[in-house]
Amino acid sequence: MxxxxxxxxxxxxxxxxxxxxxxxxxxxxxxxxxxxxxxxxxxxxxxxxxxxxxxxxxxxxxxxxxxxxxxxxxxxxxxxLIRTFQLAREFQRMTVLENLMLAPQAQLGERFWPIFLRPGAVRAQEAEVYRRACEVMEIATLTHLRDDYAGDLSGGQKKLLELARTLMIDxxxxxxxxxxxxxxxxxxxxxxxxxxxxxxxxxxxxxxxxxxxxxxxxxxxxxxxxxxxxxxxxxxxxxxxxxxxxxxxxxxxxxxx
Ligand SMILES: Nc1ncnc2c1ncn2[C@@H]1O[C@H](COP(=O)(O)OP(=O)(O)OP(=O)(O)O)[C@@H](O)[C@H]1O
Ligand SMILES: [Mg+2]
Known part of the structure; x- marks a missing residue:
């Protein structure tokens, strides 16, 4: 192979x-x-x-x-093939959960700006994406920070989140x-x-x-x-x-x- x-x-x-x-x-x-x-x-x-x-x-x-x-x-x-990116400024103003739920659109080049402009709307997204985000937060030991703004995380926690975002995509x-x-x-x-x-x-x-x-x-x-x-x-x-x-x-x- x-x-x-x-x-x-x-x-x-x-x-x-x-x-x-x-x-x-x-x-x-x-x-x-x-x-x-x-x-x-x-x-x-x-x-x-x-x-x-x-x-x-x-x-x-x-x-x-x-x-x-x-x-x-x-x-x-x-x-x-996925790579991590430093969290862009816009994403720092979103919570850990929102970052994960938006990761697929962000990396796969889909339209996500409408949702992005109203972060609260993320909550209305599909249950499947939500379930996956919860799993990924467990793996990344970020569950206790799910509603914290990404911008408020420590340097190391941001790295965990960056890696966690890649897991939202197959x-x-x-x-x-x-x-x-x-x-x-x-x-x-x-x-x-x-x-x-x-x-x-x-x-x-x-x-x-x-x-x-x-x-x-x-x-x-x-x-x-x-x-x-x-x-x-x-x-x-x-x-x-x-x-x-x-x-x-x-x-x-x-x-x-
Ligand atoms: N956009 C760019 N414009 C001009 N020069 C660049 C650009 N990107 C990289 N270089 C130059 O190319 C060379 C390789 O840089 P690169 O960032 O790939 O190295 P690196 O191995 O990642 O280094 P480091 O360990 O410091 O991150 C360096 O001389 C760098 O200055
Ligand atoms: Mg380098």
Whole structure:
């Protein structure tokens, strides 16, 4: 069976900066694949190419064998590839429950502005969406915050909500760009546990960019290393820890910091 996601020969420049250069990577079904590399290595740009937020200069992306290189993000979402986004300002003024109930429309590119303009109307939405939102809040340990405004949540709780929003849609592959950034240690465990559960119990595959090496070590296998826009190597975290070029390019510098 082909990998869930295959990216081949991806390139993208911004003016004179080649952010991603002939980068290839596979994500196998059922894995939590890590993507690491120093600042400016091109990880977020690659994510944007994979999710369709920006267009590639060259390269091909396949999801379940299907060429999705030229599809808009919401079309990729319909095919099962979802990424998290920081909560936009509008969503900060909605409750946790409202955020979850509106997530499908927001990610799938449907018209949601009429509802969005009257957040109270969300309550009238289908019972099915409501039931699912309640389940998702349980998984994300957000039930006690359901009527709190998203904007009032802590940094870590916002990350849980961002991840929870992806669960409102049937998806196979979830891309997370630095889920651990700004999350306090207690919530970091909750977040790590949630990702693990979604992988083991709900069959979700993940591709995760993260600078927190504890999180990578706990969750990710394999781990892909990028430097200067290209693939350096791939392996288990333990293999990479002993890999001289990885230490030189990345881990060494982190250890020095
Ligand atoms: N929209 C843009 N316009 C111009 N340059 C950009 C743009 N996006 C990224 N770059 C440049 O492309 C390179 C790769 O950036 P990218 O954000 O993909 O790195 P990263 O690996 O995600 O880094 P970090 O770990 O700091 O998040 C950097 O030199 C960056 O300045
Ligand atoms: Mg980045």
């Amino acid at each position: 082909s990998p869930l996601l295959e990216a081949h020969g991806m390139s993208r420049s911004f003016g004179g900066v080649q952010a991603v250069r002939d980068m290839s990577l596979d994500v196998e079904r059922g894995t939590i694949t890590g993507l690491i590399g120093p600042n400016g290595a091109g990880k977020s740009t690659l994510f944007n190419l994979l999710s369709g937020v920006i267009r590639a200069d060259a390269g091909e992306v396949r999801l379940k064998g299907q060429d999705i290189t030229r599809l808009a993000p919401w079309r990729r979402a319909r095919l099962g 998806c196979d592959l979830i891309l997370l760009d630095e889920p651990g950034a700004g999350v306090n240690p207690a919530l970091m465990n909750t977040l790590t546990e949630m990702i693990r559960r979604l992988n083991r119990e709900h069959g979700k595959t993940f591709l995760i960019v993260e600078h927190d090496m504890d999180m990578i070590a706990q969750l990710c296998d394999p781990v892909v290393v990028m430097t200067q826009g290209s693939l350096l190597t791939t392996g288990s975290f333990d293999e990479l820890r002993r890999h001289p070029e990885v230490i030189e390019a990345y881990l060494g510098r982190v250890a020095d910091a």
